[in-house]
Amino acid sequence: MAHSLPVFSEILPKNIKSSVEQAITNCKKVIEDVLSSTSEYTWQTLVEPIDEVDDTLGKLFSPISHMNSVVSSDELREAYESCLPLLSEYGTFVGQHKPLYQAYQQLADSEHYNTLNIAQKKVIDNALRDFKLSGIALADDQQKRYGEISTRLSELSSQFSNNVLDATQAFTINITNEDELSGLPESAKEAAKALAAEQNLSGWLFTLDFPSYLPVMTYCDNRELREKVYTAFATRASDQGPNAGEFDNSENMLEILNLRHELAQLLGFNNYAEKSIETKMASQTSQVIQFLEDLAAKSKSQGETELAELTEFAKTIDASATDLQAWDLAYYGEKLKQEKYSISDEELRPYFPENKIVAGLFQVVHKLFGLTITECSDIDTWHKDVKFYDVFDSNNNLRGSFYLDLYARAKKRGGAWMDDCIGRRELANGDIQLPVAYLTCNFNKPVGGKPALFTHDEVVTLFHEFGHGLHHMLTQINASGVSGINGVPWDAVELPSQFLENWCYEPEALAFMSGHYETGEPLPKEMLDKMLAAKNFQSAMQMLRQLEFSLFDFKMHLNFDASKDNTNYIQNILDEVRAEYSVTKAPSFNRFQHGFGHIFGGGYAAGYYSYKWAEVLSADAFSRFEEEGVFNQQVGHDFLTNILEKGGSQEPSELFKAFRGREPSIDALLRHSGIL
Numbered sequence: 274m275a276h277s278l279p280v281f282s283e284i285l286p287k288n289i290k291s292s293v294e295q296a297i298t299n300c301k302k303v304i305e306d307v308l309s310s311t312s313e314y315t316w317q318t319l320v321e322p323i324d325e326v327d328d329t330l331g332k333l334f335s336p337i338s339h340m341n342s343v344v345s346s347d348e349l350r351e352a353y354e355s356c357l358p359l360l361s362e363y364g365t366f367v368g369q370h371k372p373l374y375q376a377y378q379q380l381a382d383s384e385h386y387n388t389l390n391i392a393q394k395k396v397i398d399n400a401l402r403d404f405k406l407s408g409i410a411l412a413d414d415q416q417k418r419y420g421e422i423s424t425r426l427s428e429l430s431s432q433f434s435n436n437v438l439d440a441t442q443a444f445t446i447n448i449t450n451e452d453e454l455s456g457l458p459e460s461a462k463e464a465a466k467a468l469a470a471e472q473n474l475s476g477w478l479f480t481l482d483f484p485s486y487l488p489v490m491t492y493c494d495n496r497e498l499r500e501k502v503y504t505a506f507a508t509r510a511s512d513q514g515p516n517a518g519e520f521d522n523s524e525n526m527l528e529i530l531n532l533r534h535e536l537a538q539l540l541g542f543n544n545y546a547e548k549s550i551e552t553k554m555a556s557q558t559s560q561v562i563q564f565l566e567d568l569a570a571k572s573k574s575q576g577e578t579e580l581a582e583l584t585e586f587a588k589t590i591d592a593s594a595t596d597l598q599a600w601d602l603a604y605y606g607e608k609l610k611q612e613k614y615s616i617s618d619e620e621l622r623p624y625f626p627e628n629k630i631v632a633g634l635f636q637v638v639h640k641l642f643g644l645t646i647t648e649c650s651d652i653d654t655w656h657k658d659v660k661f662y663d664v665f666d667s668n669n670n671l672r673g674s675f676y677l678d679l680y681a682r683a684k685k686r687g688g689a690w691m692d693d694c695i696g697r698r699e700l701a702n703g704d705i706q707l708p709v710a711y712l713t714c715n716f717n718k719p720v721g722g723k724p725a726l727f728t729h730d731e732v733v734t735l736f737h738e739f740g741h742g743l744h745h746m747l748t749q750i751n752a753s754g755v756s757g758i759n760g761v762p763w764d765a766v767e768l769p770s771q772f773l774e775n776w777c778y779e780p781e782a783l784a785f786m787s788g789h790y791e792t793g794e795p796l797p798k799e800m801l802d803k804m805l806a807a808k809n810f811q812s813a814m815q816m817l818r819q820l821e822f823s824l825f826d827f828k829m830h831l832n833f834d835a836s837k838d839n840t841n842y843i844q845n846i847l848d849e850v851r852a853e854y855s856v857t858k859a860p861s862f863n864r865f866q867h868g869f870g871h872i873f874g875g876g877y878a879a880g881y882y883s884y885k886w887a888e889v890l891s892a893d894a895f896s897r898f899e900e901e902g903v904f905n906q907q908v909g910h911d912f913l914t915n916i917l918e919k920g921g922s923q924e925p926s927e928l929f930k931a932f933r934g935r936e937p938s939i940d941a942l943l944r945h946s947g948i949l
């Protein structure tokens with residue numbers, strides 16, 4: 274079948290800026306044409322034509338932005354960055370366009386509005402809300418300032434991310450004496466050896482990318498090496514550590530905070546946290562703080578117990594380990610987990626080869642939602658390891674497609690994510706444009722002739738991102754502004770992703786999605802039992818860590834006071850939050866915040882709490898499957914039609930209630946986490 278996909282192989286840095294410029298010029302022209310051609314605005318005369326050209330711009334820039342993340346080069350980065358001010362300027366142009374705002378207002382007030390469907394009405398309501406948030410009601414000089422701030426913020430967040438990437442790549446450590454690597458699993462050693470060979474070095478090379486960093490922190494007996502690598506990682510892009518001052522984000526962060534605060538106040542909010550929740554499910558900042566503090570209070574004593582247990586345990590391994598440091602926690606944690614459950618990630622890895630897991634994932638969504646997923650060959654992509662799949666529903670209708678890019682490699686941004694390549698929308702001629710997603714992970718690629726073997730965490734990550742992908746691909750909403758993940762409040766957008774993670778722990782699912790890569794034997798029952806018991810190992814400490822990040826982010830934006838000397842403000846807030854809620858102590862050189870890309874380089878500012886908020890929703894949604902059967906088709910169908918297909922067309926609280934039959938409750942999350 275014919276896909277209308279980006280031709281990645283033809284994206285050349287030298288053409289990028291001019292093509293984006295041209296697309297933006299066209300967008301502006303269409304807006305002006307639309308506004309001058311009529312004074313009676315309808316969906317068809319106002320929303321549709323503008324949506325059409327915006328979609329063209331989106332489809333042009335999405336693959337550029339994606340390639341900059343996954344196959345970056347200096348030329349591509351430069352070309353990509355040259356577009357950011359243009360896009361930001363266009364965003365401001367639209368957001369500050371008074372006649373356009375007035376046209377939307379007129380449409381909202383018209384008789385025609387009442388004839389529109391729910392999704393179309395929501396698009397118009399959201400547009401009016403966003404117009405107000407983009408300062409349309411401001412006086413001219415304030416509007417000008419708004420534009421300056423937006424442009425500068427976009428530059429600063431890009432600089433922030435670049436510093437983190439550069440700092441991550443600037444540090445490597447080459448070990449030539451194998452004795453120094455005792456404890457490290459073979460898979461990590463092989464990967465480190467391959468990395469060294471790539472750079473014509475002997476021995477083993479370690480970097481700060483997760484697949485290299487985590488095994489060192491988790492398994493290396495060599496405490497000095499752990500400390501060295503931890504120090505480099507925890508001081509990236511800061512004034513501390515081995516590259517102190519070289520990629521320092523300190524000034525960027527403070528300028529970002531100042532500008533966000535000024536922006537929020539321009540719009541009539543007291544602070545940026547208030548502005549953040551204006552578009553979220555939460556209705557007041559105090560509601561967010563209370564939600565986080567409730568969870569923290571319920572988790573803290575168990576967290577203290579868990580740490581005490583770890584501390585006692587460490588002493589049994591090494592009598593001198595009386596004062597556990599940050600670089601000891603994962604190491605002794607893994608040993609304790611092995612002792613308690615005698616199971617390690619490395620023992621599990623052979624049971625989770627890539628082919629079993631990917632096929633298993635597809636089988637899970639087949640059983641739940643009736644989907645059939647098939648691979649397409651001969652698709653133009655950005656790298657030879659990337660695969661492409663079509664998703665068909667139970668009536669054999671094509672619903673969407675996705676690229677799957679699983680392995681870590683140089684010049685690829687770390688972490689895992691789903692992104693929008695093409696969104697679902699109804700075209701002017703009535704045809705439906707089907708959605709396409711990018712699913713990106715950073716797992717170990719196959720080494721030494723073995724298939725890629727995943728840790729269970731990586732399996733969970735894959736399911737998580739696939740959940741986002743389903744939200745994007747299964748939507749039945751044709752108004753693009755609220756189809757898929759568009760228009761879904763940030764604190765609800767993690768519902769489908771965290772929801773899907775649950776099947777990674779279900780015996781019924783693991784039975785067919787695991788299989789030893791040599792023997793094909795599924796995960797033995799005793800290993801499964803131990804793995805399930807291990808699932809909530811140190812769950813309160815993990816919960817507290819996430820709450821620490823969330824509270825730091827939210828309070829930092831909530832309590833900012835521009836009239837004070839804020840030189841140490843960010844560090845102080847983090848220290849205060851840690852003092853109150855953390856059970857472990859961070860070393861004084863720790864500059865975690867300098868690499869906290871979600872809130873300084875991405876869109877999670879005063880919104881990191883969304884993960885926990887959505888966890889409450891996803892745990893509670895899954896509990897209906899626990900009650901009625903984990904592969905219950907009726908419940909699967911209800912989740913599909915009430916949540917996944919609806920996108921952002923209705924308030925998430927309404928959609929949740931329609932699926933669950935009641936308001937969300939915090940109990941399922943605490944129970945699933947083993948915290949009572």
Ligand SMILES: [Zn+2]
Pocket residue numbers: 737741767770
């Ligand atoms: Zn997510």
